[in-house]
Amino acid sequence: MRFFPGSDSLLPHFMIDYDFIIVGSGAAGLSAALHASDYGRVAVITKRGALDSNSNWAQGGIACVTSEQDSIAQHVSDTLIAGAGLCDEAAVRTIVTEGPDRIAELVKWGVDFDQRPAANGHLEFDLTREGGHSQRRVLHAADATGREMTEKLLAAVREKSNITMYENHFAVDIITTGKLGFVSEDRVLGLYVLNEESREVLTFRSDRVVIATGGCGRVYLYTTNPQVATGDGVALAWRAGARVANMEFIQFHPTCLYHPEKRSFLITEAMRGEGARLIGADGKEFMQNYDPRGSLAPRDIVARAIDHEIKRTGGPCVYLDISHKPADFIISHFPNIHKACLEVDIDITKQPIPVVPAAHYQCGGVVTDVNGATHIRGLCAVGEVGCTGLHGANRLASNSLLECLVISHRAVEHMVKKMPVNKAHEQVYIIPPWQSGEAVDNDELVVIYHNWDEIRRLMWDYVSIVRTGKRLQRAAARLRNLKREVQEFYWNFRITSELLELRNLVETASLIVECAIRRHESRGLHYTLDFPEKDDTRPAADTSLRRY
Numbered sequence: 018m019r020f021f022p023g024s025d026s027l028l029p030h031f032m033i034d035y036d037f038i039i040v041g042s043g044a045a046g047l048s049a050a051l052h053a054s055d056y057g058r059v060a061v062i063t064k065r066g067a068l069d070s071n072s073n074w075a076q077g078g079i080a081c082v083t084s085e086q087d088s089i090a091q092h093v094s095d096t097l098i099a100g101a102g103l104c105d106e107a108a109v110r111t112i113v114t115e116g117p118d119r120i121a122e123l124v125k126w127g128v129d130f131d132q133r134p135a136a137n138g139h140l141e142f143d144l145t146r147e148g149g150h151s152q153r154r155v156l157h158a159a160d161a162t163g164r165e166m167t168e169k170l171l172a173a174v175r176e177k178s179n180i181t182m183y184e185n186h187f188a189v190d191i192i193t194t195g196k197l198g199f200v201s202e203d204r205v206l207g208l209y210v211l212n213e214e215s216r217e218v219l220t221f222r223s224d225r226v227v228i229a230t231g232g233c234g235r236v237y238l239y240t241t242n243p244q245v246a247t248g249d250g251v252a253l254a255w256r257a258g259a260r261v262a263n264m265e266f267i268q269f270h271p272t273c274l275y276h277p278e279k280r281s282f283l284i285t286e287a288m289r290g291e292g293a294r295l296i297g298a299d300g301k302e303f304m305q306n307y308d309p310r311g312s313l314a315p316r317d318i319v320a321r322a323i324d325h326e327i328k329r330t331g332g333p334c335v336y337l338d339i340s341h342k343p344a345d346f347i348i349s350h351f352p353n354i355h356k357a358c359l360e361v362d363i364d365i366t367k368q369p370i371p372v373v374p375a376a377h378y379q380c381g382g383v384v385t386d387v388n389g390a391t392h393i394r395g396l397c398a399v400g401e402v403g404c405t406g407l408h409g410a411n412r413l414a415s416n417s418l419l420e421c422l423v424i425s426h427r428a429v430e431h432m433v434k435k436m437p438v439n440k441a442h443e444q445v446y447i448i449p450p451w452q453s454g455e456a457v458d459n460d461e462l463v464v465i466y467h468n469w470d471e472i473r474r475l476m477w478d479y480v481s482i483v484r485t486g487k488r489l490q491r492a493a494a495r496l497r498n499l500k501r502e503v504q505e506f507y508w509n510f511r512i513t514s515e516l517l518e519l520r521n522l523v524e525t526a527s528l529i530v531e532c533a534i535r536r537h538e539s540r541g542l543h544y545t546l547d548f549p550e551k552d553d554t555r556p557a558a559d560t561s562l563r564r565y
């Protein structure tokens with residue numbers, strides 16, 4: 018902690034000064050911290066516990082070329098096909114090519130991927146194959162790859178004496194020269210951060226800030242994402258003046274358990290692969306009405322069909338039924354799902370599972386180059402929060418963890434080469450302390466929860482899998498009002514993590530709607546009844562937004 022002169026109030030205040038500040042402790046944030054620790058003092062700011070992240074929940078694995086039957090060219094080609102014409106091919110090539118080095122590093126940090134005996138008697142990675150991949154190339158640790166990775170990365174971080182982990186610290190806003198009104202190149206100066214225990218807002222100072230805050234699944238009523246995924250990084254970067262793109266491309270997983278006590282529990286696609294059928298409340302199969310492949314149609318088609326059935330029948334969910342298979346087959350193939358469903362009194366060997374599609378992954382985000390750099394000097398965005406051009410209009414399964422690792426490494430190397438720490442900035446750019454002004458404690462938490470629910474419900478009803486211009490306009494109008502209300506709370510009440518998440522949620526929801534309104538075609542994950550086809554009359558383009 019260092020002492021700096023204050024500004025406005027001419028009162029001195031404390032700033033916490035680091036060579037690198039990383040916001041987020043998922044795969045992207047933890048691996049960035051490990052790289053950065055080779056070059057200086059690092060702060061990792063994370064709003065809950067260090068293991069609260071999407072990364073920790075990842076099941077399938079990491080896509081990477083590690084087998085001789087596979088090639089970089091094939092992985093690039095599969096990614097481009099999934100991306101429906103919107104990938105940045107150079108970025109795809111770089112990320113895919115650098116994958117094997119990053120995997121080797123993970124192994125060095127202790128990550129234990131499943132292996133199997135090879136023909137030559139040695140061990141090789143036990144690679145699985147997922148939808149859209151032309152080869153087996155997904156490394157995994159059973160069906161809990163994310164947990165294995167984050168636990169090992171965190172253990173490695175804890176061993177570094179120059180990395181400080183700030184748990185329960187919430188990044189409120191990014192401080193830039195532009196926001197402070199300096200007429201100079203826009204550059205990052207640090208962050209205001211809420212210490213959730215002491216409720217103080219601290220000033221963190223650094224010329225190098227990495228946003229690794231993950232995605233925004235909680236914007237939707239149904240999501241596979243854990244509670245931390247509230248779109249904070251996109252909102253933070255947007256308010257700081259960074260460009261945001263392609264937020265209309267939200268990937269929905271077709272089958273998430275529909276139950277109030279287990280809202281974010283995924284039912285793997287493998288269950289349909291093993292013969293499970295999608296049925297309506299009347300017990301009849303409906304997928305044949307949408308696609309000749311029935312329940313085995315690709316993820317986005319199944320998600321769209323379920324959405325249509327739910328809207329058509331007015332029911333809350335549809336059902337996935339595997340109960341016609343022998344009980345021991347079901348239990349041996351799906352032990353975790355069997356157990357999790359039994360916990361909420363659903364015996365999948367005897368009854369169908371209520372399911373809904375759920376928001377799963379944010380393909381767009383803060384626009385960066387392939388070094389994770391935004392156009393604000395010193396500000397990088399890495400992992401799910403960033404938009405490098407890897408995913409285009411649709412993510413190829415298991416490419417996201419790969420992107421986390423490659424881009425965080427590149428971001429650190431880029432900052433070290435191009436952004437040397439300049440101590441003179443501390444004297445030139447004086448950061449005022451956080452001002453709480455007349456704000457009082459909010460004694461009506463119910464208002465925050467009500468708005469939070471309203472946003473998630475309206476996003477689900479108007480902006481989810483199948484869209485129309487009319488529904489999008491309706492959502493935009495409601496969000497404008499909600500934004501005004503939330504802004505009022507923000508100015509009048511002392512900030513809490515609930516209020517900050519609500520503020521970020523409404524901002525991110527508005528950006529999704531704005532991007533969706535601007536895309537006059539259906540492409541990849543964006544499907545609108547007003548323009549049901551891809552527009553091939555002009556070159557495919559990103560939907561890019563800039564606040565100022």
Ligand SMILES: Cc1cc2nc3c(=O)[nH]c(=O)nc-3n(C[C@H](O)[C@H](O)[C@H](O)COP(=O)(O)OP(=O)(O)OC[C@H]3O[C@@H](n4cnc5c(N)ncnc54)[C@H](O)[C@@H]3O)c2cc1C
Pocket residue numbers: 040041042043044045046062063064065067069070071072073074075076077078079080162163186187188189229230231232241242243245246249250283377378399400401402414415416417418419421
């Ligand atoms: C159920 C599930 C299964 C998945 N399976 C796979 C898979 O098999 N393969 C694959 O490649 N991808 C998978 N994904 C996607 C993948 O897990 C994510 O894209 C990836 O983990 C994102 O990593 P990240 O580091 O960018 O963000 P996260 O892992 O989400 O980490 C974000 C971090 O930022 C913190 N944070 C957020 N806002 C703030 C703030 N304001 N202040 C401070 N801290 C903040 C959070 O607390 C968290 O620590 C899956 C996702 C889910 C939900």
